[in-house]
Each structure stands twice: as structure tokens, then as C-alpha cells.
Amino acid sequence: MSLESLYQEIILDHYKNPRGRGLLEAPLGTAFHVNPTCGDEINMQVSADADGGLLIGYEGTGCSISQASASVLYELVQGLPVAEAEKIRLAFVELMHSQGNAEPDEEVLGDGVAFVGVAKYPARIKCALLAWMALQDAEIKADLVMAAPLDEE
Ligand code: ZN
Secondary structure, three states: OOHHHHHHHHHHHHHHOOOOOEOOOOOOEEEEEEEOOOOEEEEEEEEEOOOOEEEEEEEEEOOHHHHHHHHHHHHHHOOOEHHHHHHHHHHHHHHHOOOOOOOOOHHHHHHHHHHHHHHHOHHHHHHHHHHHHHHHHHHHHOOOOOOOOOOOO
């Protein structure tokens, strides 16, 4: 099996068997993001456990890439301290901006490495990033991370 088809299998598996899918009872922050070009929707929720570990809840509809990405997100960051989760989120965003030329670190990105090929297709990058953008938004709403400073003119 080629690496490319292995990666496709990983994405399909997350799509068909989403990890941790479902909403939280008491989220601290919720963000609903849509990708109008593809019709993807993600409702992302965050909370924190007693030790400060992230708790993730999500639901969504849309293409296999968008939904698999949310499942991979859950698998990667659930229970992690927010700072650790942010490192992974930034690594995934960087991967998606690599135009498919990156050699992603499986130690950091786990099944997220399967999305490296998606980064070659500009139309699908938004699909892959949707859940991760919603995560950042939900974390900001929950006061778990600082909002990004506004770009200076
Ligand atoms: Zn999509």
C-alpha cells in the first residue's frame, strides 16, 4: 500500500469512526464554524478538567476531510494542557500551509500526518482546518487562550 493510500485510509477511518464525537454538558466556550465553499459545519466546544486538561466536544456535518480532521483533533488534544494543545494546533496549521512538501512529525501530529497530501489542494485546506480554527475560537471564548493581537495597519 502506498503512503498516499495509507493516509487516505486513515482519513476515511476517522470519518467513519469519529473519536469522541458528541457535545459537552457544560462547555466553557463554543464555536460554530462553517466552510461555505464545501458546505462543512463544525460545532466545537471546550472545557477544562480539574487538572486544567482540555475537554473537547464536537459535532459536525460535511466532507470526509472536515469531519475526519475534527476526530483527529479530538484524539490529539483531549486531556492535554492548553499550551500543549496549542503547539499541536500550530503544527497542524503549519502542515496545511506546506503545500504538501512538509515531512510532518508523527510524534507531534499522530494521525494528523495523513492530511499532508490535502495541503496540495487549496480548495480542501479549509476543510482540514475548519475544526482547528473552531477550536481556537472556542478556546478564546472560554478564556483559555488570549485572542490573537489585531494586525497592525
Ligand atoms: Zn469540505
